[in-house]
Amino acid sequence: MTTAPFGARLRAAMDTRGPLCVGIDPHASLLTEWGLGDDVAGLERFTRTVVDALAERVAVLKPQSAFFERFGSRGIAVLERAVADARAAGALVLMDAKRGDIGSTMGAYAAAYLDPGSPLFSDAVTVSPYLGFGSLRPALDAARASGAGVFVLALTSNPEGAEVQHAVRADGTSVAASVLASLKAENAAEAAEGRLGSFGAVVGATLGTAASRAGAELTVDGPLLAPGIGAQGATPADLPGVFGAAVRNVVPSVSRGVLRYGPDAASLVEAAARMADEVRAVAE
Numbered sequence: 001m002t003t004a005p006f007g008a009r010l011r012a013a014m015d016t017r018g019p020l021c022v023g024i025d026p027h028a029s030l031l032t033e034w035g036l037g038d039d040v041a042g043l044e045r046f047t048r049t050v051v052d053a054l055a056e057r058v059a060v061l062k063p064q065s066a067f068f069e070r071f072g073s074r075g076i077a078v079l080e081r082a083v084a085d086a087r088a089a090g091a092l093v094l095m096d097a098k099r100g101d102i103g104s105t106m107g108a109y110a111a112a113y114l115d116p117g118s119p120l121f122s123d124a125v126t127v128s129p130y131l132g133f134g135s136l137r138p139a140l141d142a143a144r145a146s147g148a149g150v151f152v153l154a155l156t157s158n159p160e161g162a163e164v165q166h167a168v169r170a171d172g173t174s175v176a177a178s179v180l181a182s183l184k185a186e187n188a189a190e191a192a193e194g195r196l197g198s199f200g201a202v203v204g205a206t207l208g209t210a211a212s213r214a215g216a217e218l219t220v221d222g223p224l225l226a227p228g229i230g231a232q233g234a235t236p237a238d239l240p241g242v243f244g245a246a247v248r249n250v251v252p253s254v255s256r257g258v259l260r261y262g263p264d265a266a267s268l269v270e271a272a273a274r275m276a277d278e279v280r281a282v283a284e
C-alpha cells in the first residue's frame with residue numbers, strides 16, 4: 001500500500017474541512033427542479049456542478065450509484081468522471097453502492113470499487129452485511145490492501161431497517177450489535193495505536209435512542225456515517241443524542257438537504273457551509 005489508510009486520511013480531512021459528507025443524488029425530481037432534462041446530459045451537468053462547487057470544500061462526497069446506474073453505461077461514465085474529478089480536487093469519495101453477496105461475488109464488487117486499477121476505484125464503499133458479516137471478507141481485505149475504507153450498514157436511517165437490524169440472535173445480541181462488534185474487531189490494530197480505523201458503520205441520524213434499544217455499542221473505533229439529515233427529518237442537533245461520546249467519529253451525511261439549493265453554485269456552497277457550521281456547533 002503506498003497511500004495512507006482511509007481512516008487516517010478521513011481523520012485528516014475531518015480536521016481540516018470539518019466532518020460533513022454531501023451526497024450526490026441526482027433524483028429525477030432534482031434534475032427537473034434544476035431546469036435540467038431527466039437524461040444523461042442533465043445527469044452530467046448536475047454532477048459536474050456539485051463536484052465543482054463542493055469537492056474542494058467538504059471532507060467527503062458520496063455519489064449514490066443507483067442514480068447513475070439508471071442511465072446504463074453512459075450514466076456509469078458520468079459516475080467514473082465524478083469520482084476522478086472529486087478525488088483530484090481533494091475530496092474523499094465514498095461510493096454509496098450498498099453491495100453485498102456471497103464471498104466469491106463480493107470479490108468482484110471489491111475489484112470494482114476497491115482495486116486502484118478500476119475506473120470506479122473510490123476511497124470507500126458502502127456494503128450490506130445481510131449475507132453474513134463474513135461474506136464481506138473480500139471487500140475488507142481489498143480495502144486493507146489498497147488503503148481504502150468500507151462502511152457496513154448497521155442501523156440504517158429508514159424505519160423499515162429495525163425489523164432486521166434489531167432482531168435478536170441466538171446468543172441474545174441484536175444483529176446490529178453483532179455487526180458493530182465485528183467492525184470494532186476489524187479496527188483493533190489502528191485503535192491500539194490511537195488511530196481511526198478504516199472500517200466504518202452506517203448509523204442513521206434519525207435513530208433517536210434506537211441504538212441503545214438494540215443494545216448496540218457505537219464505539220467501533222472507525223467512522224460512523226450518519227445519513228438522514230435534511231430530507232429524512234434529522235438535524236445536526238440530533239447527533240449527540242444518537243451517538244453520545246462517539247460523536248467525534250461521526251460523518252454526518254446530507255444529500256437533498258444541500259442539493260435542493262442548486263443549480264447556483266454559490267447557493268450550494270452556502271448550504272453546505274451552513275450545515276457544516278451546525279455540525280461543528282454540536283460535535284465540538
Ligand SMILES: O=c1ccn([C@@H]2O[C@H](COP(=O)(O)O)[C@@H](O)[C@H]2O)c(=O)[nH]1
Pocket residue numbers: 023025064096155156157158202203204227228229230231232253254255256257
Ligand atoms: O441508512 C442509510 C444508508 C444510506 N442512505 C443514503 O443516503 C442518502 C440520503 O439522502 P437524503 O437526500 O439526504 O435523504 C441516500 O443516497 C440514501 O441511499 C440513507 O439515507 N440511509
